[in-house]
Amino acid sequence: MKLPSHLTVSNNNLFIGGHDCNLLASEYGTPLYVTSEDRILQNYSDFFKALKTHYDPVRILYAAKANGNLAIFRALAQLGAGADVFSTGELRLAEIAGMPHDRLLFNGSSKTKEDLALAVEKGVTVTLDSIDELHKLDTIADESRSKAQVSFRVNPAINVPTHPKIATGLSTSKFGIPHQKIIPAYMEALSCENITPAGIHCHIGSQILATEPFVKATEVMMQLACELHDLSIRFSFVDLGGGLGIPYRHGVDKAPSYREYADAVMPVFLKGIKEMNEHPQLWVEPGRSLVADSTVLLTRVNSVKEAHRRFVNVDAGFNLLIRPTMYEAYHEIVVANKADSPCTAEYTITGPICETGDVFAEGRLLPEIKAGDLVALLDTGAYGFSMSSQYNTRPRCAEVILKGRDKSLMRRKETIEDITRTMVTPPWQDEPRRS
Ligand SMILES: Cc1ncc(COP(=O)(O)O)c(C=O)c1O
Numbered sequence: 049m050k051l052p053s054h055l056t057v058s059n060n061n062l063f064i065g066g067h068d069c070n071l072l073a074s075e076y077g078t079p080l081y082v083t084s085e086d087r088i089l090q091n092y093s094d095f096f097k098a099l100k101t102h103y104d105p106v107r108i109l110y111a112a113k114a115n116g117n118l119a120i121f122r123a124l125a126q127l128g129a130g131a132d133v134f135s136t137g138e139l140r141l142a143e144i145a146g147m148p149h150d151r152l153l154f155n156g157s158s159k160t161k162e163d164l165a166l167a168v169e170k171g172v173t174v175t176l177d178s179i180d181e182l183h184k185l186d187t188i189a190d191e192s193r194s195k196a197q198v199s200f201r202v203n204p205a206i207n208v209p210t211h212p213k214i215a216t217g218l219s220t221s222k223f224g225i226p227h228q229k230i231i232p233a234y235m236e237a238l239s240c241e242n243i244t245p246a247g248i249h250c251h252i253g254s255q256i257l258a259t260e261p262f263v264k265a266t267e268v269m270m271q272l273a274c275e276l277h278d279l280s281i282r283f284s285f286v287d288l289g290g291g292l293g294i295p296y297r298h299g300v301d302k303a304p305s306y307r308e309y310a311d312a313v314m315p316v317f318l319k320g321i322k323e324m325n326e327h328p329q330l331w332v333e334p335g336r337s338l339v340a341d342s343t344v345l346l347t348r349v350n351s352v353k354e355a356h357r358r359f360v361n362v363d364a365g366f367n368l369l370i371r372p373t374m375y376e377a378y379h380e381i382v383v384a385n386k387a388d389s390p391c392t393a394e395y396t397i398t399g400p401i402c403e404t405g406d407v408f409a410e411g412r413l414l415p416e417i418k419a420g421d422l423v424a425l426l427d428t429g430a431y432g433f434s435m436s437s438q439y440n441t442r443p444r445c446a447e448v449i450l451k452g453r454d455k456s457l458m459r460r461k462e463t464i465e466d467i468t469r470t471m472v473t474p475p476w477q478d479e480p481r482r483s
Pocket residue numbers: 111113114132155251253254255289290291292333334335336337430
């Protein structure tokens with residue numbers, strides 16, 4: 049298997065960012081998420097440069113949902129990134145990380161009154177997903193005598209070659225306003241006293257391994273932006289969303305590079321803005337492509353069982369990484385203490401959760417595995433910890449971040465007390481039982 053440059057093998061041991069995974073696992077315990085900050089910063093600056101080659105006013109809004117750890121937010125904030133936030137929690141994290149409010153976009157298909165009120169109070173631009181939401185926001189802004197800056201999320205009705213659960217711009221998706229109804233939506237916004245249309249937004253899906261769907265979406269977006277410009281609407285930004293995939297199957301999947309993405313999409317964007325004779329900021333909202341390959345999930349082998357298959361029972365389960373269970377997602381696996389040993393046997397890697405679906409990988413050819421070995425699941429930085437749960441009353445694991453020779457916890461392991469702290473037993477259970 050071909051490893052990316054931040055993953056190396058020395059003396060049969062797997063290293064991430066120059067740190068031995070086996071030593072990290074011994075020091076911090078397992079399961080353990082380990083993230084290379086350097087890799088994230090490299091990904092960010094590669095994307096930024098690829099876009100900047102074509103156009104200057106570019107802003108990258110990190111899609112907070114991909115990995116919500118504050119340390120990652122802060123690292124990206126320090127480079128000038130903003131954030132696509134999808135909840136008040138994500139908005140709060142972005143604030144704590146030091147991202148200014150004008151670098152945030154509050155997305156979401158079902159926002160509460162409180163969500164909208166917070167966006168208005170903080171002066172964060174809101175992406176609207178319905179006309180209902182437009183009027184709700186107008187009323188909220190009126191009550192606080194403010195103006196709300198908005199964009200509408202366009203549903204461009206584009207089929208994308210990805211898992212159906214993460215295709216978001218299909219004509220049947222729950223997200224956005226059908227592209228045929230976008231012009232009336234902006235007209236309605238203009239009739240609202242407390243609303244200022246500031247931009248236009250779309251996001252067609254995630255883990256997309258071709259440039260064509262992005263090109264098609266950009267065509268729809270620029271066509272709409274030009275039509276709206278003719279109707280005297282001036283945008284300060286055009287947001288093309290996120291969605292660029294990564295090659296989870298190393299050496300098999302082919303993901304467009306940032307340069308290939310930019311070279312495909314930017315001519316369409318530039319043609320559109322030339323027609324408008326305007327220079328709105330270009331916003332993109334990558335999540336996965338910035339953080340996925342920065343991280344490994346280390347998990348210790350509890351036991352190996354010969355049954356109708358050879359099972360490797362590890363100490364991480366789908367409570368920590370749900371992608372294989374939820375999306376049949378593939379993650380490369382390296383036995384971190386036998387990284388250069390010949391692959392001689394087929395294994396099915398399973399977790400400790402009480403569900404048949406708690407399987408990370410089936411029929412993988414790996415070196416001979418024994419209890420106590422350390423398994424590394426690669427490319428787990430996006431939608432890994434951020435989609436974790438405490439199912440089976442399992443405290444979530446720790447996360448470590450690496451930068452150069454430095455290493456630090458970026459989240460401690462949870463305890464059982466962390467789980468029970470929010471539980472309340474009703475008073476009648478304390479009363480003596482009447483017979
Ligand atoms: C509105 C929005 N923007 C950006 C993203 C990030 O997508 P990705 O991680 O595939 O880049 C998502 C992911 O679901 C999203 O919903």
